[in-house]
Amino acid sequence: MTPARNPFPRASRDTFPTDIEQLLEQYGREMSPEPAADFGPRVMAAIARAVPAVGDPPNRNAGRRHAVAAANLLMGRRRLTIRFALVAMLTVGLAAAALAAELRGNAGTTPPPGGEAAPAVSSPPTASFEPISTDEVDAIGPKSSGQGNETEPDDADDADSDADDEADERDEPEEDGGDGTDPPDDEADADGSSAPGPEETGAPDPDGLESEDPAPDDDAAADAAADPEATPEPTDPGAG
């Protein structure tokens, strides 16, 4: 039985074509020039033209450094502190924007300077005058609800609540720095010692008119003096 012939016999060392190998080595020795002296700069210029990132590396590296620094800040050991600080700054910014919007909204009802606030009292009623009607609501409260003056302000009608809210908002900056923790209570409204003046709130305040304004309008001054809750008495028995 004849063994099958391998179609791809292993070439032995004897069949290695050394003559061609020597020819190639000779060719390599002959063809060994050195590049021109200015070839390196030309290659760099060509790379910079073809790859713009190589020609403008500082900006790219700067952006990369900033990105890495921001990532380290948000992912490092103090990441919670940084995140809380970011949230706090955002909250303060939103609160400042809301306060500015509120002040701009109240600026339309600011009395003209020079003690001419009295005409504003006699002007048509606006939302800023609604605290005046609080007394009227309290006075008629027992008739309508039958619960007397001890009724909580939350049970009052919507107009009363809105008036209290606006009055409380004016009180906050002077009362406790405006942290918003005071409940909407009529006691604070009736207490003239904590009520800010018109120049502080930007809105006409009937309580402040009595103490600071020369009261050019006799009717308004008489009404304010006749109102026991409008006087700045710190111990008002009817406020409870």
Added chain:
Amino acid sequence: MDDDRLVAAIRTADPDGIRCLVDRETPRLFRFAYRVVGNRPDAEDIVQETFIVAVRSFATYRGDGPLGAWLMRIAVRLAYRRAGSADRNTLDIAAIDEPVAGEESGDPLGATLDHESRRAVRSAVEALPDPYREVIALRYFAGLSVEDTAATVGRPVSTTKSHLRRGLQRLRSLMLAEAVA
């Protein structure tokens, strides 16, 4: 500068790192390209294009071999692409061969091969099919050792030796046929 720092520099497009790479690899790449195409302008174009391709497509570098070997493999493909286009344009590159060191100094060994013989060597190597052309170009034109050639092409050393042997046998056949013709 070692390969790791060069790789980091190229990834960040650092001009200083790329300049170091160009200074380090240009002589070897230029000699190889010159041996393939036989003239200086084409060799310079090949080297320049090799660096541009390398920087542009550096994301494809896997880092599993020397950086110089990766560049040399790019240069092999670009050089034989240009050599093929030069042949199609019927440009007789032997006519613009520059005088080499052996001829200038009158060294008898350097004068062994004339322009026609050099052109015949180049044409025969170019006519080889892959993978024989690649390993022979890397081994004899780029001057790599058998081990470095195997690492460059990503094949075992034994396979590379086999390809070299068969490539040389085919090369001899091609040159004999051309000499007879």
